[in-house]
Amino acid sequence: MFVYRIYIMSYFKKIILIFIKNPLNIFLYRRRFLRIETFGESMEPNFFPGEFYLVKRNFNPNLFERFDIVVMHCEKHNSIHLKRIVGMVNEKICYRKGILYINEKKFLEKNVIHNKQINVSIILGEDECFVMSDNRENYNFNCDSINTGPIKIEHVIGKVIT
Ligand SMILES: [Zn+2]
Numbered sequence: 001m002f003v004y005r006i007y008i009m010s011y012f013k014k015i016i017l018i019f020i021k022n023p024l025n026i027f028l029y030r031r032r033f034l035r036i037e038t039f040g041e042s043m044e045p046n047f048f049p050g051e052f053y054l055v056k057r058n059f060n061p062n063l064f065e066r067f068d069i070v071v072m073h074c075e076k077h078n079s080i081h082l083k084r085i086v087g088m089v090n091e092k093i094c095y096r097k098g099i100l101y102i103n104e105k106k107f108l109e110k111n112v113i114h115n116k117q118i119n120v121s122i123i124l125g126e127d128e129c130f131v132m133s134d135n136r137e138n139y140n141f142n143c144d145s146i147n148t149g150p151i152k153i154e155h156v157i158g159k160v161i162t
Pocket of ligand 1: 074075076077079081143
């Protein structure tokens with residue numbers, strides 16, 4: 001009888017755990033992570049259309065690191081885009097003849113498709129960052145800071161983790 005009672009209790013405990021713990025986990029999971037599918041060619045040769053990635057939401061903009069692959073909210077399309085965060089707040093960003101300069105210092109970007117026709121120079125504000133596409137060949141079609149200027153750091157939603 002004693003053993004039976006323990007069994008019943010542990011059974012109820014399990015049921016309670018399933019109903020309490022799991023919805024909580026699902027809730028946390030949905031808030032902290034996003035599963036995204038890539039569209040378009042703007043991030044080639046590193047990301048191709050139709051691939052799935054897990055994005056960790058970031059509620060603290062200071063945790064982003066340069067060259068992170070991030071998901072940003074685009075007001076123009078009311079959508080999200082995958083981009084590379086290149087410039088951080090208050091930095092001076094130049095991209096000319098296929099070379100990136102941050103605060104006048106040259107940065108070597110490997111594994112991106114450069115475009116020597118782009119000539120951009122900008123100083124970022126206190127709440128702004130600079131995002132770029134890896135594929136800059138048809139840069140007119142890209143929804144990034146080369147075309148539309150700096151973006152608000154609060155519009156960067158999270159970074160790709162896998
Ligand atoms: Zn857009």
